Amino acid sequence: MTKQVPLTYTLFVLLVLFVFSKGWAQSAGSVVITSPTEGATVPGPIIELALKVDKGNRGDGVHLYVDGRFEAVVKGDRYLFKGLPAGSHRIDAKLATRKHEELGPSASVTFKVE
Numbered sequence: 001m002t003k004q005v006p007l008t009y010t011l012f013v014l015l016v017l018f019v020f021s022k023g024w025a026q027s028a029g030s031v032v033i034t035s036p037t038e039g040a041t042v043p044g045p046i047i048e049l050a051l052k053v054d055k056g057n058r059g060d061g062v063h064l065y066v067d068g069r070f071e072a073v074v075k076g077d078r079y080l081f082k083g084l085p086a087g088s089h090r091i092d093a094k095l096a097t098r099k100h101e102e103l104g105p106s107a108s109v110t111f112k113v114e
Contacts, residue, residue, distance in 0.1 A: 029056025029105050036111040044113035047081040060098040
């Protein structure tokens with residue numbers, strides 16, 4: 001004797017598979033700072049920031065902060081910080097929407113400028 005799966009269950013499973021195959025599932029995205037590395041000492045005053053960004057379904061760009069102050073919106077994977085004085089600094093990168101609403105994914109790095 002074989003057991004039959006109810007039609008509503010089968011349709012639900014097919015719908016879920018369809019939604020995921022079309023990329024309609026929400027993707028939060030991610031932000032990773034690849035350079036400079038945590039605790040590094042870098043020559044200044046121009047510092048190149050390298051990012052690896054997955055914008056997910058809602059992300060449009062990345063808000064950058066230096067020592068807690070807003071610096072820029074970045075849409076690519078590189079940014080040049082110009083004129084950073086010698087000493088310790090912290091950069092925060094936060095994924096944001098087109099309307100500049102900051103989403104959850106973020107990254108930070110602390111480094112020293114010579």
